[in-house]
Amino acid sequence: MLMEINPAAVTDRAEELKREFPILARRIGDKRLVYLDNAATSQKPEAVLQAMDDYYRLYNANVHRGVHTLSEEATALYEQARVRIARLLHAPSEKQIVFTRGTTESINLVANAWGRANLKPGDEVLITEMEHHSNIVPWQILRDQIGFTLRYIPLGLDGLLDVSDLDSLINERTKLVSFIHVSNVLGTINPAAELIAAAHAVGAKVLLDGAQSVPHMPVDVQALDVDFLAFSGHKMCGPTGSGALYAKRELLEAMPPWMGGGDMIREVKMSASKWNAVPYKFEAGTPSIAEAVGLGAAAEYLSALGMDWINAHERALVGYAYERLGQVEGLRILGPGPDQRSGLISFTVDEIHPHDLSAILDQTGVAVRAGHHCAQPIHDRFGIPASARASLYFYNTTEDIDQLVSGLEHAVQIFAW
Amino acid sequence: MDDLYREAILDHYRHPRRKGHLEDADIHYYDTNPFCGDEITIELKVEDGKIVDAAFDGQGCAISQATASMLMEEILGKDIEEVKSWDKEFILDMLGIEIGPVRLKCALLPLKALKAGVWGLDEWPE
Ligand SMILES: Cc1ncc(COP(=O)(O)O)c(C=O)c1O
Numbered sequence: 001m002l003m004e005i006n007p008a009a010v011t012d013r014a015e016e017l018k019r020e021f022p023i024l025a026r027r028i029g030d031k032r033l034v035y036l037d038n039a040a041t042s043q044k045p046e047a048v049l050q051a052m053d054d055y056y057r058l059y060n061a062n063v064h065r066g067v068h069t070l071s072e073e074a075t076a077l078y079e080q081a082r083v084r085i086a087r088l089l090h091a092p093s094e095k096q097i098v099f100t101r102g103t104t105e106s107i108n109l110v111a112n113a114w115g116r117a118n119l120k121p122g123d124e125v126l127i128t129e130m131e132h133h134s135n136i137v138p139w140q141i142l143r144d145q146i147g148f149t150l151r152y153i154p155l156g157l158d159g160l161l162d163v164s165d166l167d168s169l170i171n172e173r174t175k176l177v178s179f180i181h182v183s184n185v186l187g188t189i190n191p192a193a194e195l196i197a198a199a200h201a202v203g204a205k206v207l208l209d210g211a212q213s214v215p216h217m218p219v220d221v222q223a224l225d226v227d228f229l230a231f232s233g234h235k236m237c238g239p240t241g242s243g244a245l246y247a248k249r250e251l252l253e254a255m256p257p258w259m260g261g262g263d264m265i266r267e268v269k270m271s272a273s274k275w276n277a278v279p280y281k282f283e284a285g286t287p288s289i290a291e292a293v294g295l296g297a298a299a300e301y302l303s304a305l306g307m308d309w310i311n312a313h314e315r316a317l318v319g320y321a322y323e324r325l326g327q328v329e330g331l332r333i334l335g336p337g338p339d340q341r342s343g344l345i346s347f348t349v350d351e352i353h354p355h356d357l358s359a360i361l362d363q364t365g366v367a368v369r370a371g372h373h374c375a376q377p378i379h380d381r382f383g384i385p386a387s388a389r390a391s392l393y394f395y396n397t398t399e400d401i402d403q404l405v406s407g408l409e410h411a412v413q414i415f416a417w
Numbered sequence: 418m419d420d421l422y423r424e425a426i427l428d429h430y431r432h433p434r435r436k437g438h439l440e441d442a443d444i445h446y447y448d449t450n451p452f453c454g455d456e457i458t459i460e461l462k463v464e465d466g467k468i469v470d471a472a473f474d475g476q477g478c479a480i481s482q483a484t485a486s487m488l489m490e491e492i493l494g495k496d497i498e499e500v501k502s503w504d505k506e507f508i509l510d511m512l513g514i515e516i517g518p519v520r521l522k523c524a525l526l527p528l529k530a531l532k533a534g535v536w537g538l539d540e541w542p543e
Pocket of ligand 1: 039040101102103104105132134180182183184209211212232374
C-alpha cells in the first residue's frame with residue numbers, strides 16, 4: 001500500500017513546502033534552522049496563520065450566542081472547522097468531534113465522563129508500557145478513586161508491544177483498552193486493528209491516542225472501528241490549545257458531561273439542568289474559537305497535501321535517517337527497524353548525555369528533544385534515564401538529516417576521551 | 418561556539434574528582450532535576466565547622482556532573498558558614514561559561530543539593 005518515494009524526490013517537494021512555513025526561514029545564530037522536534041509540536045504554515053489572523057481581524061465574536069452578523073459568522077467558522085476535522089478522520093458526522101485543548105484533555109474527558117459512569121471495582125482498564133504520561137496518569141487517578149485494576153501490555157526490548165499474553169490481558173473483566181497508536185519515543189506503529197478487534201471481542205471499548213498518528217498518516221475511524229480517538233492540533237500544523245476527541249455517537253449520547261457551564265446546557269433551573277445535544281454537552285464555556293478555526297485550516301491543509309503522501313514521504317525519509325544515524329560512532333537507536341516505525345527516531349550516544357547532545361546540536365542549528373519525552377516507563381524498560389529524539393515532518397529533507405548527522409559527529413568529537 | 422563545553426568542564430566530566438561515597442558522612446543530601454532526570458548525592462564530613470571531607474555521586478549531563486566535581490574541590494577546608502553564602506554567581510564564576518536558563522538548572526543542581534544539606538533543609542533557601 002505504501003507509495004514508493006525515493007529520498008531525492010522527498011527533498012524536492014519538501015523544499016518547496018518549507019517556504020510555506022515562515023519560521024523555517026529562521027536562523028539559529030549563523031546556522032540554518034533544522035527543526036526536528038515535530039513530535040513535540042509542529043510548525044505552522046501560512047494558511048493556518050492567515051486563517052487565525054483573519055478570524056480575529058474580521059469575524060471575532062462569541063459563538064452559539066449572539067444573533068448579530070459577527071456571531072453568526074464566527075459560529076459558522078467554528079462549525080466549519082468541525083466538519084473539516086471530521087472529513088480528515090472519515091468520521092460519519094461532525095457531531096462526533098468534540099473540541100478540546102489537545103490529546104491530554106481528550107483522554108481526561110473520556111476518563112472523567114465515560115470512565116466515572118462505566119468503571120467499577122473489579123473492572124480492568126488495559127493500557128501499555130509504551131504510553132505517554134497523559135494516557136497513564138488519568139487512569140491512575142481514576143483507579144485510586146474508583147478501585148478498578150489498571151493493567152499494562154508489556155513492552156519488548158525490540159520496541160514492540162509483547163502481545164504473547166494478550167488472551168489473558170484482554171478478558172471479560174476488561175472494560176477499556178487505551179493505547180498509543182504511534183509511540184512518541186520508539187516510533188513504533190502499533191497494530192491498532194488487531195488490538196481493537198480483540199477488545200471488541202470481549203465487549204471492551206477502545207481509546208486510541210492518536211497524537212502521533214493523526215498528523216502523520218491516514219487515520220480512518222470507521223475502518224478502525226475505534227470507540228474514542230484523542231489527538232492534538234499543535235502537532236498537525238494547527239495552533240497550541242487545539243485538539244479534539246472523536247467518539248462513537250451512542251457513547252457520546254450516553255456519557256454524562258464532565259464540566260458544567262455555559263454552552264453545554266439546554267435549560268438551567270435552580271433545581272436541575274438539562275444538557276445540550278452532543279457534541280456541545282462536552283464543550284462548556286467559551287471555547288478556543290480561533291484555535292478551532294486554525295485547526296480546521298490545518299486539517300484542510302493536510303488533506304490537500306494528502307495523508308498518504310505525507311506518510312510515504314516520512315517513511316522514505318526515516319529510512320534514510322535510520323541508515324545515516326546508524327553510522328555515527330556509539331549511536332544506538334531505540335525501537336524497531338524502519339519498516340515498523342513512523343517518522344521519528346530516539347537514540348543515545350555512548351558517554352554523551354542526551355542534554356549535552358541536544359545543546360551541541362542546537363549550536364549547529366538543529367533542534368531535537370532530549371529527556372524522557374513524557375514516557376518514563378519506556379526509559380525504565382530500556383534502563384536509561386533519557387534519550388535524544390529527532391522527529392520529522394513532511395517539510396524535512398535529506399539535507400536536514402545530513403545536518404543532524406554532522407552535528408552528532410561534531411558532538412562525538414567534542415566528547416572524545 | 419563550544420564555550421559550554423570548554424576543556425575544564427569536559428575534563429571534570431571525564432575524570433570526576435571526589436566521586437564516590439563517604440563511610441562516615443555528617444551531611445548527606447540527594448536531589449534530582451525532574452525535568453531531565455539528573456541525580457546528585459552530596460556527602461560531607463564536618464569538624465569544628467569546617468568541611469574536612471566531601472564526595473558526590475550521581476548521573477546526568479556534563480554540566481551537572483562537572484559542576485558537582487568542581488564544587489567538591491572548592492569545598493574542602495571551607496567553613497560551613499561560608500558555604501551557606503555560595504550562590505548562582507559563585508557557580509557561574511567557577512564554571513566560567515555563559516549559560517542559558519534551561520541548562521542553568523543543570524549547573525545549579527549540585528549547589529541546590531549542597532545547600533539543602535548544609536542548611537539541613539528540604540527546601541531551596543531563597
Ligand atoms: C503520544 C502522545 N500522547 C499524548 C501527548 C500529549 O499531547 P498534548 O500535550 O498536546 O495534550 C503527546 C505529546 O506530547 C504524545 O506524543
